[in-house]
Amino acid sequence: MAGLYTDQLKLGLDDVGWVFAIEQSGSIVGALLGFWLTPRVSWRPLIVGAAFLAAVANAFTANVDGFAALAALRFASGLGMMVATLVSACLLARSPNPDRAFGAGLTLNCLLNAVFVWLMAKLLAESGYAAAILSAAGLFGLILVLGLALSGDLRGDFEAPPATPESGAVRLAAARTGLAGLVLFGLAINMIWVFLERVGLSNGLQAGDLGNAFALGLLAGTAGSAIPFVVGDSGNRARMIAITTAGLVAGIALAWWATDYWTFVAAVAILASVWNMGLAYYMAMTAENDPTGRYTRAIYIAVVAAQAAGPAIAASLLEFSHIGTVFAISPLPAIFALLLVAAVAGAPRVEGSSLAR
Missing domain, CATH: 1.20.1250.20 (MFS general substrate transporter like domains)
Incomplete structure (x- = not known):
């Protein structure tokens, strides 16, 4: 997706590098924030809020017209995406067979990414830049809807089994x-x-x-x-x-x-x-x-x-x-x-x- 807004805003290579670094910084902050929040906050509002933040950030990216605004939006997108991903990983970790659960999650992620890349290319060709970028917002909107289906009782209060x-x-x-x-x-x-x-x-x-x-x-x-x-x-x-x-x-x-x-x-x-x-x-x-x-x-x-x-x-x-x-x-x-x-x-x-x- 970086190539799309790079071409749209006519960014130089140095600016492209900074935008990518800022988005990665958002992911790092999201990983740290998720580490702190998951044992303290119910997982349903946490994943819904994170998906909402990422969806809004990507929706506004479709119409952004300046470097500073783009950098802020990509930081927010990286943060929201990482918090949602971390909560999903914690859910998979509770499976009785985590090898199979993580394998299934990664397989689904790969297939969705493949479909997303194909859909974005098709939208870019047929409907233009804004529609292609908005498809990313739609993907996080889907995550938001799925998050609403989670039980409100899910949270990070793990209990250790009896052990010597x-x-x-x-x-x-x-x-x-x-x-x-x-x-x-x-x-x-x-x-x-x-x-x-x-x-x-x-x-x-x-x-x-x-x-x-x-x-x-x-x-x-x-x-x-x-x-x-x-x-x-x-x-x-x-x-x-x-x-x-x-x-x-x-x-x-x-x-x-x-x-x-x-x-x-x-x-x-x-x-x-x-x-x-x-x-x-x-x-x-x-x-x-x-x-x-x-x-x-x-x-x-x-x-x-x-x-x-x-x-x-x-x-x-x-x-x-x-x-x-x-x-x-x-x-x-x-x-x-x-x-x-x-x-x-x-x-x-x-x-x-x-x-x-």
Whole structure:
């Protein structure tokens, strides 16, 4: 969507960067605000209010005519979107099978995004800029309506099940490992994601082909989020995280060596798939071992932190090295996360605990 208001307002590259950074800042504030509000406020008015804020911000974006107003609206949109997303994640965390629940949520999110991109392109071609931007407001309006259907009794007052001090300590260790793994896995993929287009161009691919390859690869990446949904917790979470990490390494290598269209599509599809799988498994590991909900409420703080830190680390490496070094180093945080999971999964089991399985 950024490209739409960039063209409409004739923004320069520096202004585009600032608008994107401000919207990301709104997401960070939303993640922190949601962390504080979810245990204190009923979830129905919280998700309805957040969706309303995002819907209004996107509706006004359709008619904005200045940089300052655009920046304020995108900040509000990012904030509302993140609070609504965090409440949705807390709802999924209460499922008896969080692997399957997070997988289903991510699959639905991927499919809705694919439909949204198609709808926005169609509206832009047939009805113009304002109608295309308003479709985003309509999407948040749908979230608002769904939020109204939630029970008013839902809130973040988790109750810890009876457990021995030993089992409580082991479960918290698993929850912390899941959260740390989410940050590390996010760092790995965010270090290289913003450079995929540049690498494709360097390998001889055309700009138009790259755009199509990204669209097709992201759509194919829906398969990755469907794997936790189909497999659930029966596939041994530690083993599935190992498969996800191996897929990440393969996807990064394939993207680096891709010199034709279909190889690049395959690389994007693999990376999108393993990103969804990593999100589902690390979120589930955190939620299942977090009876108080404290670490579960922090999962999107972890996600936005990795989104901000990954490109920054890569940019720092590029100050004194080649982009090939970034691609070579990027899997290391994910591999370290896997080692942490393996250590927790191999710890002595305590009655009442639920580890990486």
